[in-house]
Amino acid sequence: MRWRCMAQTAILASRFYGTGACTVKLACPHQFTLLRMRITSMRGTSHDMMRLPLFTKAHGTTRRALNRSPVGSTFRFLATASGTGCSTSSRTERPRRSLFSVPGADQRFITKAQGLKADAVVLDLEDGVAYDRKHAARDLVQQTLLDSSQNFGSAELCVRINGLDTRDLALRDLEAVLPCNRLQAVVLPKVESASDVLFVSRMIDAFCEDRDVRIIAAIESAMGFLNLREIAETAKDETSKAKLDALVFASEDFCADIEATRTESANEMLYARSQLVIAAKAFGLQAIDMVHINFRDLDELKMECEGGRQMGFTGKQAIHPAQIDIINDRFAPSTKELDFASRTVQEYEQTTTNGQGACVVDGIVVDMPVYKWAKKIVERAAKAGML
Ligand code: COA
Ligand code: MG
DSSP: OHHHHHHHHHHHHHHHTTOOOOOOOOOOTTSOOOOOOBOOSOSSOHHHHHTSHHHHTSOHHHHHHHHHOOTTOBOOOOOOOOOOOOOGGGSOOOOOSEEEEEETTOHHHHHHHTTSOOSEEEEEOSTTSOGGGHHHHHHHHHHHHHOTTSOOTTOEEEEEOOOGGGTHHHHHHHHHHTTOTTOOEEEEOSOOSHHHHHHHHHHHHHHHTTSOOEEEEEEOSHHHHHTHHHHHHGGGOSSOSSOEEEEEEOHHHHHHHHTOOOOTTOGGGHHHHHHHHHHHHHTTOEEEEOOOSSTTOHHHHHHHHHHHHHHTOOEEEESSHHHHHHHHHHTSOOHHHHHHHHHHHHHHHHHHHTTOSOEEETTEEEOHHHHHHHHHHHHHHHHTTOO
16 A cells, blocks of 8 residues: 555656656556656756655665666556545544644744644644745744644644645655654645645655545635636545545635735635635535634624635634634534524424424424534534534
8 A cells, every 4th residue: 555655656746846757557565566667857856856755765675776776767666556545424524613824933833822722723834934944944843743742732733834836845844744643634735736635645645654634725826716626526536545624715825816906895705715615515625714814803803704604614714813712613603503503403303204394493494405504503513512
């Protein structure tokens, strides 16, 4: 299984680096056979290629041979053709009402995040880190993941890597964080195609073996939206174990990309936000809404949370501690909503047992679609610990 992943990663990595043709033949596990990979036009040096995690994870002898090989060599790998993925439906859902972004270059922020109640803490290596601090941030985030005395409570521990368009930065981020046992999800920014997600899932498969590390994809460009369906559809990809689990709408990069003017009403993003919710729901994914950038205005945040929830978002990004509790609260069902939903479920189930197809709760007709909606509210409340 591991070798198979490496083989796939090799192909992806070679494409990623802008290399030429590579032909691959996978054989049975006990044979030392053929993975012929001819690197015809590699952009980086031989050393760059060897630094790829795939090679650093290779068996010692293989690795030594690879390290001696010049560009243009034909490589031989041991590869197996076995292994299957697991489907999204069989996995437990992780609550992600609040996805809290913590700049990865600053220990002060990382320490602060440990006492907060975010559902997911995202240690950021991307745009929350200045370019000249990228290496230091990567080291600090790796240390944080390795040091279990840094306790984030029940929060899901995630890392936002640099976008795959940065090539070297992104690969080094993955190489640094994927082996860390406490990592639970990779937030992949600026996703524009299914192959972006598939590349990262292969890397996770190769590095994380049986650990359940998931992918959260941020959609931030016109191209990302044009390819949204194929991106979301990777959640059903059976060839890899690591899966896409959520889509995130990234408002600021999106507006910059399409040259929209950011307004208080956020009308300029309505279409894209709706599209994201629809694509996410079609493939069983969570939909996580944009950052509220006017972060000191908490009343405005409450309204934005309401709007997002009404559209079907399941959570929202946070960038400041004061936003977390409000987001958690607004993305859990309200007491009133839960009360109505619970009674709706009970009444409807009673009604159908009695052979009828609809009933009335608080003056509202409850039929199958309303029942389904109410069931989801009750399920969400249970996940938020309200029941
Ligand atoms: N993660 C962890 N702690 C944070 C935090 C964050 N994102 N934002 C603020 N804090 C901490 C501060 O360190 C401070 O801690 P202290 O009380 O121990 O001193 C406390 O929360 C209050 O912060 P405050 O003084 O109100 O804000 P600030 O001026 O320090 O920071 C920002 C404001 C916007 C610079 C900061 O919130 C930030 O960098 N946020 C992340 C932005 C980001 O990640 N952008 C990219 C992703 S979309
Ligand atoms: Mg962004």
